[in-house]
Amino acid sequence: MPQYLEGQRSSAWLKYKLRNSQQAVICGFTEAQGQQSGFGALVLGAYVQGKLIYIGNCGSGFKERERKEILEILAPHRRKTKPFDHAVKVAKESQVSWVEPELVCEVYFAEWTGDKHLRHPVFKGLRADKAAEDASMEIVAVNEMEQSRVVQLGRKKVTLTNQDKIYWPHEGLRKGDMLAYYEQMGNYLLPYLKDKPIAMNRFPDGIKGKSFFQKDVEPKQLPSWMKTVPMETASNKETIDYLICNDLASLLYIANLGSIEINSWLSTFKKPQMPKFGVLDLDPNGMDFQELKAVAKTCKKLLDKAEIPGFIKTSGSSGFHIYLHVNEQYDYSLVRNFIQFLAQMVHDQHPETTSLERAVKQRQGLIYLDFLQNRQGQTIAAPYSVRPKPGASVSTPIFWEELNEDIQITNFTIDSLVERLRTKADPWEAIFKTRVDIKRAITKF
Structure with missing residues (x-):
């Protein structure tokens, strides 16, 4: 195992999975969900001894443009019945539009499941050069996941338990897949957690089970090396013990508790009233x-006008988070007022589609420009944190230029992030080298 170097990033930790490839017959498609266009997922099959077998649905790897183009290609091939045996159960079958099994595509996938379905399929492209009958199953051995394992990090030992428990039922993703993601991505995530109080969003039985938020922990029940700090809450002045996550062992321990997402303060416990970052949260509310x-591009133009280095990430749910590295120069009140000032200017340019109103009823269907994240004790999903959402999406730092591309928030998942950082630079690599001068920035408007 590569050595973990605190505060340093190393490509040695990008232990991406070997990817298998499979040609598949397109047998139908599901309805588009949320912000998707075209369709949700392709229903795939393959031939075994001349019989068409269902091998799963593929909903990732598509660009927005591709979804529209593929739907146009499939539309003339619709049929009323499924091309598999009547008894075959297909995921989201009630939402499927069936097509004649004539078109072939190729997908990457992690492995075959025990019932011979593709695990984590990612669309690679159409294969116009292949006949449907040529798309036969290419079975490789199923990789069984250990129920538990021990990770030794220096003198710290973390036991990872129930790794084979399904956390994302539709995708077949297990707790162990989430833990492997955090183990691989620790160097990217940890700088944003350093010395910040952590709030856990725990899903002990996966995203379909019961969940609960937990801020207060009992230090005596934790390993001796887990760091906690007593912090006074701003609301009722109660003192509670927060977890601090400054190393990979702590990150894995927290994730092993079923905390799918890692939420932290914007300030550290050392200077709780002085945030490291200012954040503007763009919440689409169905827009x-x-x-x-x-709207995000308008934010970028305003930041450029004020010569402010801003950084953007997906929320991992449906929106964007825009970060400014204020680096503990100002208190929350001043930072919040400045973010509100920016939000108001954005609203002035998009008055019909955005709102600064906190009351939900007064901003239904409008993009909420949330500046109230900038408060002591408020937590937000950290950059590179997994979210308890379908597809195992990740709150992902992106380049501003990617807003001009056919990106979708659902494209950024625990399956795609490792390869993304293997082939692209980290969009936030320079964030800690920047510092926002709010007083100087105001003079630019």
Whole structure:
């Protein structure tokens, strides 16, 4: 195992999975969900001894443009019945539009499941050069996941338990897949957690089970090396013990408790009233994704005008988070007022599609420009944190230029992030080298 170097990033930790490839017959498609266009997922099959077998649905790897183009290609091939045996159960079958099994595509996938379905399929492209009958199953051995394992990090030992428990039922993703992601991505995530109080969002039985938030922990029940700090809550002045996550062992321990997402304060326990970051949260509330991107681009123009280095990430749910590295120069009140000032200017340019109103009833269907994240004790999903959402999406730092591309928030998942950082630079690599001068920035408007 590569050595973990605190505060340093190393490509040695990008232990991406070997990817298998499979040609598949397109047998149908599901309805588009949320902000998707075209369709949700392709229903795939393959031939075994001349019989068409269902091998799963593929909903990731598509660009927005591809979804529209593929739907146009499939539309003339619709049929009323499924091309598999009547008894075959297909995921989201009630939402499927069936097509003649004539078109072939190729997908990457992690492995075959025990019932011969593709695990984590990712669309690679159409294969116009292949006949449907040539798409036969290419079975490779199923990789069984250990129920538990021990990770030794220096003098710290973390036991990872129930790794084979399904956390994302539709995708077949297990707790162990989530833990492997955090183990691989620790160097990218940990700088944003350093010395910040952590709130856990625990899903001990996966995203379909009961969940609960936990801030207060009992130090005596934790390993001796787990760091906690007593912090006074701003609401009722009660003192509670927060976890601090400064190393990989702590991160894995927290994730092993079923905390799918890692939420932290914007300030450290050392200077709790002085945030490291200011954040503007763009919450779409069902608004068209293209308009959401347009609003984000307006934010970028305003930041550029004020010569402010801003950084953007997906929320991992449906929106964007825009970060400013204020680096403990100002208190929360000043930072919040400045973010509100920016939000108001954005609203002035998008008055019909955005709102600063906190009351939900007064901003239904409008993009909420949430500046109230900038408060002591408020937590937010950390950059590179997994979210308890379908597809195991990740709150992902992106380049501003990617807003001009056919990106979808659902494209950024625990399956795609490792390869993304293997082939792309980290969009936030320079964030800690920047510092926002709010007083100087105001003079630019």
